[in-house]
Structures are given as structure tokens and as C-alpha cells.
Amino acid sequence: MTAGARPAPPKKSVRPYLVAVAVTAFTIFAAKEVGLSLSQLTENFKTGRDFLARFFPPDWEWAKENVPGPMIETIQVAILAAIIGCSVALPIAFWASKLTANNKWVYYIDKWFLNVIRTIPDIFWAMLFVTGIGYGPFAGLLALIMFSLSIMGKLLSETIDSADPGPLEAAKSTGAGHTQAVQASILPQVMPNYVAYALYIFELDIRASTVLGIVGAGGIGRVLEAQRAFFRFDRIMAIVIVIFVFVFLIEQVSVFIRRRLV
Numbered sequence: 413m414t415a416g417a418r419p420a421p422p423k424k425s426v427r428p429y430l431v432a433v434a435v436t437a438f439t440i441f442a443a444k445e446v447g448l449s450l451s452q453l454t455e456n457f458k459t460g461r462d463f464l465a466r467f468f469p470p471d472w473e474w475a476k477e478n479v480p481g482p483m484i485e486t487i488q489v490a491i492l493a494a495i496i497g498c499s500v501a502l503p504i505a506f507w508a509s510k511l512t513a514n515n516k517w518v519y520y521i522d523k524w525f526l527n528v529i530r531t532i533p534d535i536f537w538a539m540l541f542v543t544g545i546g547y548g549p550f551a552g553l554l555a556l557i558m559f560s561l562s563i564m565g566k567l568l569s570e571t572i573d574s575a576d577p578g579p580l581e582a583a584k585s586t587g588a589g590h591t592q593a594v595q596a597s598i599l600p601q602v603m604p605n606y607v608a609y610a611l612y613i614f615e616l617d618i619r620a621s622t623v624l625g626i627v628g629a630g631g632i633g634r635v636l637e638a639q640r641a642f643f644r645f646d647r648i649m650a651i652v653i654v655i656f657v658f659v660f661l662i663e664q665v666s667v668f669i670r671r672r673l674v
Contacts, residue, residue: 470650486631490617497560498610505568530562538624552624575601608670
């Protein structure tokens with residue numbers, strides 16, 4: 413470059429524009445395929461408005477007598493599922509991490525197992541257990557255990573992968589066995605995250621248990637589905653408000669505890 417010559421301006425990348433065009437084209441294509449119609453939404457607005465009016469006012473007298481028991485059952489199922497699922501997931505997560513797995517075969521088998529159970533949605537687990545052992549909260553509990561196990565195994569194994577390997581190598585250099593070294597060096601690093609994840613999974617279990625009750629897995633979802641079948645939308649609104657309050661309070665407590673841990 414000669415003295416005094418200005419450097420050539422950098423070439424503008426066209427990739428952001430290509431991505432925007434591709435996303436726009438795919439959105440239009442998908443909307444057309446699923447039959448998205450703004451005109452139809454406009455035409456049905458009055459019908460939807462009349463339908464929503466059927467939810468008000470909520471039937472609180474009925475809710476006082478029929479909601480507390482199933483809601484408590486839902487919370488009990490969520491607590492048990494979070495405790496059992498997260499406890500089982502703790503060793504599995506360590507086996508599913510390259511940093512702490514005993515050997516590559518244990519690592520690959522564990523990864524495969526977590527991928528399989530994470531692929532199956534919680535509602536399908538509930539349908540399987542309801543078919544196998546019958547209606548009731550026990551089927552919902554088993555479904556949520558699998559749900560909790562899959563999430564905790566995924567989150568914790570990735571946290572273990574990002575842990576500092578230095579303390580593990582130092583522990584092994586002193587002659588400690590693999591399991592002892594992992595317990596002394598890696599477990600203390602990830603334990604705050606583990607507790608935070610468990611609290612988060614408990615929140616998810618409360619929400620999921622409501623949906624699982626719709627397929628006969630007990631809890632408040634069973635009551636919600638029964639009222640939907642009889643078109644008692646005023647009672648449905650009362651149930652939804654109760655669920656919202658419980659989930660909101662639990663989430664606030666959980667967020668407060670997680671902030672103190674992580």
C-alpha cells in the first residue's frame with residue numbers, strides 16, 4: 413500500500429440478509445401450509461369474544477369445595493417427582509459427561525438413554541403409565557419422574573462438562589480412585605447448579621402435572637378436564653386462577669432461592 417492511500421472499505425456480508433430472506437420465505441410458506449388466515453380470525457372475533465364471556469364470573473363457591481384437595485394432590489405429586497427424578501438423575505448425569513464418565517461405553521450408553529427419555533414427551537409418558545397401571549396420581553407421578561430425570565440429566569451433564577478439570581486431576585494425582593476424586597472435586601462445583609435446577613424442575617412439574625391430569629393421571633388436571641367435558645367454563649376459570657396463583661408463588665420462592673445459590 414502506497415503512502416497516503418486509504419485502506420479499502422471492508423466488504424459487507426450478505427449473510428444476515430440471506431438469513432432474513434430465508435426466514436421470511438419459510439414463515440410465509442409455513443403459514444400457507446397450516447392455513448393461517450387473518451381474515452378468518454377477524455370474522456370469528458365476535459364468536460371468540462362471546463366464548464370468552466362464558467368464563468366470567470368464575471364460580472368461586474364451587475371452587476372452594478372441589479379445588480383444594482386435587483390441587484394439594486398435584487403439589488404432592490410434583491414434589492415427589494422432583495425429588496425422585498432429580499436424585500436418580502444425579503449419578504446418571506456424571507456418567508453422561510466425558511469429564512467424569514468411567515469409560516467411553518458408559519458415557520455413550522448414558523447419553524443414548526438420556527436422549528431417548530428426553531425425546532418422549534411427558535404427556536406420552538402419562539398415557540403409557542395410565543394404560544399400564546390405570547388412572548390415578550401414581551401414573552402421573554411415574555410420568556413426571558421420567559420428565560424430571562430427562563431434564564436434570566441433560567442440564568447437569570452439560571454443567572459437569574464445563575466444570576474445571578484441574579481439581580479432578582489433582583485429586584487423582586494423590587492416589588484417589590475415580591469415584592472419590594469426582595466426589596471431592598467436581599461434585600462441590602456443580603452442587604449449587606444442581607439445587608437450582610431441582611427447584612426449576614419442581615416448577616415445571618407443577619405445570620406439567622396439570623396437563624397430565626387431563627389424560628387421567630390425577631391431580632387438578634383431572635378436575636379441569638371433567639369441567640371442560642361439561643362445558644362449565646366458569647369453573648374452569650376458577651381452576652385456572654388458582655393454578656396461576658400457586659405457580660406464581662412457587663416460582664417467586666424458587667427464583668429467590670436460586671439467586672442465593674448460584
